[in-house]
Amino acid sequence: MLSKMSCGVKFGDVLRRGKAISQSATKHSRFQHASAAVEPNAPSVKTEVPGPNTKNLIQETSKIQSAQAVALFCDFEKSQGNYLVDADENVLLDCFQQISSLPLGYNHPDLLETCNTAAAQSAMINRPAMAMFPNRDFPALIDKTLLKVAPRGLGQVITMACGSCSNENAFKSVFFWYMKKKRGVELPPLGDPAYESCMRNQPPGAPKLSILSFEGAFHGRTLGALSTTHSKPIHKIDVPSFDWPIAPFPRLKYPLEEFERENAAEEARCLEVAEDLVEQWKTKAPVAGLIIEPVQAEGGDFHASGDYFRKLKKMTERQGIAFICDEVQTGMAVTGRWWAHEHFEMEKSPDVVTFAKKMLTGGYYFSDEIRWDIGYRVFNTWMGDPVKLHLLEKTLKVVNRDNLVEQAGKTGKHLIGGLKQLEKLHPGVANGSRGLGTFSAIDILGEGIRDKVHKQLLQKGVLAGVCGAATMRFRPCLLFTPTHADMLVDNLDQAIRDVKKS
Template sequence: MLTAGRAFRCRLKRVVSSTVAFRDLSNHGYSKPQVVTEDVPGPKTIALKQEANKVHQIGSINFFCDFERSKGNYLVDADGNVLLDCFQQISSMPLGYNYEGYVNLFKDESTVANIVNRAALGNFPPASYVDDLKMMMSVAPKGLSQVVTLSCGSCSNENAYKAAFMWHQRKSRGELPMNTDDNIGSCMINKPPGSPELSILSFAGAFHGRTLGCLSTTHSKWIHKIDIPAFDWPIADFPKLRYPLEEFTRENGAEEQRCLTMVEELIHQWRHKAPIAGLVIEPIQAEGGDRHASNDFFCKLREIALQNNVAFICDEVQTGMAITGEFWAHDHWKSPTPPDIVTFAKKMISGGFYFTDDMKWDEGYRIFNTWMGDPSKFPILEHTLDVVKSQDLVKHARDTGNSMQSALKDLEQRYPGVINSSRGVGMFVAFDAVDTKTRDDIVKGALRKGLLVGASGNASVRFRPSLLFSKAELDIAVDILDSTLSSISKN
């Protein structure tokens, strides 16, 4: 028998599934940006920042938001500026602001009960948790049969590293027991053999989070890392591709091979220092500047990990959930062997990671915290998946992404002294400015005209729209960019 909440969500599912062709479901109520202050941020945000600064570090705050008035792909700030948002809360909003289906979910009593009685999922999950796990497994990456729910990208990666370490040690011990006196006593004082000298290999330019283990594999910005102790773990070069790709096939192939050779060398070099239990990589280095590598590179990297008994961890925190024109970005690789672990968060609403049967541990409490995720987010994820499937938003991301990439290439040709290296997969697109100052001028100039985009790396401008980003909104974004670039090119 269905609970009231499950029955309500099934009714929503039937309504959503009744429409086959893509249509704009964002219900935004805005048709264009509207900037009402002389600059963004405006005076109300500046006053709020000054007030907050008395008790809070405000250095990362861009502006305060009016979420009640925000709709669809339009974000309204505290000053009443209506902004076309192509950044979507750092790539985390799958269907935009105040999506009607989400709002309706929170009128349901069972959803409210999950909010006010937030369960400690590892110990006392609601009866609906089994259905939630099945729902998550409906979009599991091919070849991965297990899932752990968590709260955010950092904790997803942090616990994925732990899973890789536990897998490595289990393989190393063979049939020997884990809980020997030597292991127990030494781990309690952070010494081998209970606390073994192991490592995770990561890549220059990577971003995997800011918790301590993740921070040791993050190499995108010094501000994240300075003054913080880090594990001495190996770092391989990530390919630095040259654009346009079709003009540098030979050079890019050689660069990728250089990086693969470095990975193999590091695995062998570290065997007698801190053996590499796992490697972690993003299908597209997001915070590091939207840096890409070829499908062939990733397939060969996967093969190297297999040959050396290194767990392959694919960080899909930013690239998961359809945005690249496949549900998972690593699906583009067509690798004959899946990753061992795939981490997720952001557009997946909840955090966590998928993994293979072989990676599964036998004991409780090894991957554990009080909440292990947030059950109030699972109905939102379920509804999101219904919309993604019924509206074929994977194809929409692919098609709209092609239009976005074509438009950026046109702008690149018109303003060659200002921007270059436009690139992307699906709607996960970016371009580079000629230098950091110009990039910052582009981002600020576009914001003053009502377009919110993101910055990454040294000189990259990135786009992370919702999955309901429309052709009309793309045209508006391109017009604003064109105007912004025109002004910069004249200075």
């Protein structure tokens, strides 16, 4: 049914006008997947977006909670692959994919198969307390899933329900490690004042330690994670916070090749401040570790160079603090490598790598050195959800079978090439195209222009995300091909033209 839907907008305009943004907008047969159900050929928009059904459902939902964040109500059963069908039957090319959280788009037939296995159904209705009563397939399931894609050197892994919990518990693991180093043993001897004081939320049992984070970072919204999040005031206002140090994250100028010297100086400055903070905090609340995103995503898709990350890692080694890499949004192949930090070619892996979103389950990898051994130190009832591990097992098979890591890399190059053409077509408006794989972004300059372009693009049937003050971000699923990229660029060009005219 979906494949019969007609295209409500015209494509190829940019190509004709702008001298071929891409080499070819027609066929990229290397990336056709025999297994994927047929998705629509193009978006199809029937109403203003959001349409009347979404608006009615927002009103309905507002009775029980604030519904101000709702963008669209969706009809997931009708959606397919890269195309999201909304409650008004608009068919949208989805370049945002549930805030970057679906690896294989909508209704992937292989995942549907998994839903019908006895193992997945048992996990669904007999959800275990996984750290106390795991199913007998648990070690084998971890072996087939998380260990298959473990970052180099990180053989330890634990599952969690979501990204915030992954980061919160990563912090705890790092605090345990830091105190163990200081003491020489994992726990203080019985009778130590730590046992009694921790119960009163006081040192020495609840020590004054901190996690260093970065301006513009996003690591979640629970109280510990939120103390390391600095992307928007609306996330933080009115919430008490740990007083933890915050370093600047490089703000690079684009195009990179024109600002090499300035960007190198900016990164050197940021590195220096970070190490200074670690030194300064030693008397106040020693830094046990830092947490950083390979690309600052919510903050505005800010990138830094491999050189910066390698030097930052060396700094943590020099200072004896842990390096936590938050790959919640960047992980799972989208950047053209399994983990985005692989692009940086660091000599040693981060000490901890956290994940969620496209990995379907939350959790974190950690080194043997970070590992703790005493039970119940990191624990909760569910410890994630084994259903997600079954879905992940199938997802990994599909990613491997269909070469989706490679595809993300190639499609990303193609997409960023297209975005760079837009910069030429719209100087002073389109700027700073950047990305790793399909994890990409462009700035739309001018007061309020970004939001208008974003909205206009949606009217054309293309759903993108925004982040920071002036950035549009693209977070397609792994089925996104150069053909889809061309549609995105083409419509974005037209949306900018429309906004300029208005």
